[in-house]
Amino acid sequence: GEDVEQSLFLSVREGDSSVINCTYTDSSSTYLYWYKQEPGAGLQLLTYIFSNMDMKQDQRLTVLLNKKDKHLSLRIADTQTGDSAIYFCAWSYSNDYKLSFGAGTTVTVRA
């Protein structure tokens, strides 16, 4: 995870919005992803964004990409208890199936 940095913990109240941040170093990365990992489970792809995009919205999820600052964020609207998990940002080159992951942000949703 040395190519990608994430804050480690986030606590959010149910119904509020969550924002998870990620900073990457390799400007030649082509695809940027957000994965979710629940206890005892593998990784689930939530959404992705191409490096030539600034924003992508998918239901409750909004991804923002600031290429100048190499900053990626994931906003979860109306956060629910089922959103409690570890969230990883990741990147890859075009046509390269090697994913580089951040350290993961543990999101805890409190009632």
Next chain:
Amino acid sequence: KAGVTQTPRYLIKTRGQQVTLSCSPISGHRSVSWYQQTPGQGLQFLFEYFSETQRNKGNFPGRFSGRQFSNSRSEMNVSTLELGDSALYLCASSRQTGVQVDEQYFGPGTRLTVT
């Protein structure tokens, strides 16, 4: 359809031993990747196989090896186990249709403990 399956789910081995982990991809998926997840190093790429050929390899010692069979099932082997090899080993498969983003589906992992 069935997801990615990994066997065994849990494994305890002693230093110096070797271990083989197995991954069955989703039917029709031809690419299998392996990752190691530890609290200290996070998620790290081990290698990726496609059509029985290793196409990409991460920065791991030669003790870590893998292979893929004609039915796309994959195994990874770790020889001369060290305490630091204790980790969750995740396998991911993808269809590889040539589309720009080909989602990788992860299995639940094999938890390896080396004592």
